[in-house]
Amino acid sequence: MSLIQDLGAQLRATSDELPTGLVTVAMEKLRGATEILMWVRETSQDPMGVPQLGNATEAAERAAAAIRVAQDAIAAYLAAIGLTGDAAAPPDRDWKAGLEQRPEVRPEGGDDSPPADRLGPWWQARVAQLTGEPAPKDDSDQAAPGGQAKPGGDTADLLRRVASGVRSGDKAKVGRDLHSADAATGLALSAMTSPVLHRLAGDLLGHEPRPDDFERLRSASAGRVRSLLPGTSPAVLETLLARICRVPVQNEPDRPAGHPADNAVTAGVLTGVLLARLGRDASSLDPNAPDPLRRPEAADAR
Amino acid sequence: MASVAEVKAAVNAALQQVSEGQAAIQAAREKLGEAQQSLAAALDGSGNDAVSSAHASLSQADQSLEECLGATSLAVEQAQTYTATL
Numbered sequence: 001m002s003l004i005q006d007l008g009a010q011l012r013a014t015s016d017e018l019p020t021g022l023v024t025v026a027m028e029k030l031r032g033a034t035e036i037l038m039w040v041r042e043t044s045q046d047p048m049g050v051p052q053l054g055n056a057t058e059a060a061e062r063a064a065a066a067i068r069v070a071q072d073a074i075a076a077y078l079a080a081i082g083l084t085g086d087a088a089a090p091p092d093r094d095w096k097a098g099l100e101q102r103p104e105v106r107p108e109g110g111d112d113s114p115p116a117d118r119l120g121p122w123w124q125a126r127v128a129q130l131t132g133e134p135a136p137k138d139d140s141d142q143a144a145p146g147g148q149a150k151p152g153g154d155t156a157d158l159l160r161r162v163a164s165g166v167r168s169g170d171k172a173k174v175g176r177d178l179h180s181a182d183a184a185t186g187l188a189l190s191a192m193t194s195p196v197l198h199r200l201a202g203d204l205l206g207h208e209p210r211p212d213d214f215e216r217l218r219s220a221s222a223g224r225v226r227s228l229l230p231g232t233s234p235a236v237l238e239t240l241l242a243r244i245c246r247v248p249v250q251n252e253p254d255r256p257a258g259h260p261a262d263n264a265v266t267a268g269v270l271t272g273v274l275l276a277r278l279g280r281d282a283s284s285l286d287p288n289a290p291d292p293l294r295r296p297e298a299a300d301a302r
Numbered sequence: 303m304a305s306v307a308e309v310k311a312a313v314n315a316a317l318q319q320v321s322e323g324q325a326a327i328q329a330a331r332e333k334l335g336e337a338q339q340s341l342a343a344a345l346d347g348s349g350n351d352a353v354s355s356a357h358a359s360l361s362q363a364d365q366s367l368e369e370c371l372g373a374t375s376l377a378v379e380q381a382q383t384y385t386a387t388l
Contacts, residue, residue: 063367
């Protein structure tokens, strides 16, 4: 390897390792937290930290944009020194960043706060409403194959189990798996699925989702989502698809905040629907699974 | 009907996500620091505009992440103050 090749390899490695995935995870976590607080504080005049979380999310978005500019600058430098082949965009690994296991963290000063499992009945009641599947009568009935969600919450595992139920068309299993999760684990589906949905939709379409793909994705997913979640509002799915397709969201100040479980549950099921459309198993969501190749065009998204 | 305990638990579920976001931001800042050092070592002596742009962008990203952390701390404080009044 020549000196210039060695320099190029170092720079490419530095660019590839920039923490775009971590920043994406952080943004989605903050959005998920905002969604829950918006619902909790509805009609209350106390801001409860929501504006600050909005500022935090915007700052994270600026950081993500600055990192992309840095990657472009490194690519431009590589091209300028004659290493054009090395200046290709790095492989997209961000979409799985949220699925990786991270050390458990506790909320600041949250030791005396009621644990999120106090929300169990609240979560289960909403899951029952959305899925039409009643909550199991006792804990021993809740264990889905693979067992209950791990203490502290393993949202990635929950997502894979839900996706597996969706793939097999087993509505009862989807309901059981969602019921078996504690509220915090279930609510975290919103944050975890956002980049995954974007990637899966892109794979299905054969290109990055655009605003004019909204109808294609809706026709590819709405029927199946509706059959698995008869109690969900079509507006929840439409909002998710609009985010995937980067359709500008219309602000409707009079519209009440949605129930945070609706978004989380629908996002989990939509992930399974898109995976099924792609003919992939839930195991492909394992962070260590090889990245599937993108198809050039997708006829079944029509 | 919701109870105070349920409201507090819901806020705590949100704060759990904020904490996980903060952990991701801190990890991202560490990675950014490593990248800045690596770039500085590899590109020492370069006068190329793209190099200056890369350095400036990474500094900007780090500053934005610092602002993000500060805003999340304020949000946590405000949410906890609210739940303390319940």
